[in-house]
Amino acid sequence: MENGAAKPVIVAIDGPSGTGKSSTSRAVAAQLGLSYLDTGAQYRAITWWMVTNGIDIEDPSAIAAVAGKPEIVSGTDPSGPTITVDGVDVAAPIRTQEVTSQVSAVSAVPEVRARITELQRSIATSAEHGIVVEGRDIGTTVLPDADLKIFLTASPEARAARRSGELKGADVHSTREALLKRDAADSSRKTSPLAKADDAVEVDTTELTLQQVIECVVTLVEEKRAAQ
Ligand SMILES: Nc1ncnc2c1ncn2[C@@H]1O[C@H](COP(=O)(O)OP(=O)(O)O)[C@@H](O)[C@H]1O
Numbered sequence: 001m002e003n004g005a006a007k008p009v010i011v012a013i014d015g016p017s018g019t020g021k022s023s024t025s026r027a028v029a030a031q032l033g034l035s036y037l038d039t040g041a042q043y044r045a046i047t048w049w050m051v052t053n054g055i056d057i058e059d060p061s062a063i064a065a066v067a068g069k070p071e072i073v074s075g076t077d078p079s080g081p082t083i084t085v086d087g088v089d090v091a092a093p094i095r096t097q098e099v100t101s102q103v104s105a106v107s108a109v110p111e112v113r114a115r116i117t118e119l120q121r122s123i124a125t126s127a128e129h130g131i132v133v134e135g136r137d138i139g140t141t142v143l144p145d146a147d148l149k150i151f152l153t154a155s156p157e158a159r160a161a162r163r164s165g166e167l168k169g170a171d172v173h174s175t176r177e178a179l180l181k182r183d184a185a186d187s188s189r190k191t192s193p194l195a196k197a198d199d200a201v202e203v204d205t206t207e208l209t210l211q212q213v214i215e216c217v218v219t220l221v222e223e224k225r226a227a228q
């Protein structure tokens, strides 16, 4: 664009757990002055609400019936992202094992996805300078017209080692099994499964440092901006 502010840029980053989506997206957004949205945190938040309110997670119709009830608010500043449910800060409780083990079942329910997808689109379109949105179905379903789509991958071993490092030495073998189980559930659900969009750039992060991945994505965004 000539003169004036750059057009808001929309970047979609998808991939399975432990590939570096959150760390990369936050850093890229901070470096480029963009907003940042962790859509996994939103699915975790609605799962936390279902668990807290005693909804039967095994019963998709029970989940669907109350999917519209919780009010989920995401703060999109990459230097301090926030998430609340009905005004309660849930940043910590959404990371518990209890939520992690049930999030795939809740997020497979179409009514849950419709609700959260609508919220994500409204956040993305109102980001003044643009946004980096990370998740599982951003490039395929939520923002199919994103300016840039990235699909991060890494070997299950690398992902499990990264995750167990975060969980203060949790057993790598059981972490790997839990990751693969969640990948399978997220990839096989009927509504907007985890998938690479045809026009996404795939980046295998197995042998890359986090800094190298960040630099790679920043370069891709800058190239897109220069071409606009
Ligand atoms: N390329 C990388 N090399 C080593 N560790 C990484 C890399 N990318 C991310 N990590 C680390 O792995 C962990 C999981 O990363 P995260 O960004 O939360 O992944 P995701 O959002 O895809 O689940 C974090 O502790 C992060 O610092």
Ligand SMILES: Nc1ccn([C@H]2C[C@H](O)[C@@H](COP(=O)(O)OP(=O)(O)O)O2)c(=O)n1
Residues within 6 Å of the ligand: 016, 017, 018, 039, 040, 041, 043, 044, 103, 104, 107, 108, 134, 135, 136, 137, 138, 182, 186
């Ligand atoms: N766009 C998205 C983002 C996450 N989900 C679901 C499926 C994921 O297993 C859970 C949790 O996602 P999250 O990104 O927090 O998971 P990790 O922290 O990478 O392990 O939410 C989804 O269905 N669609």
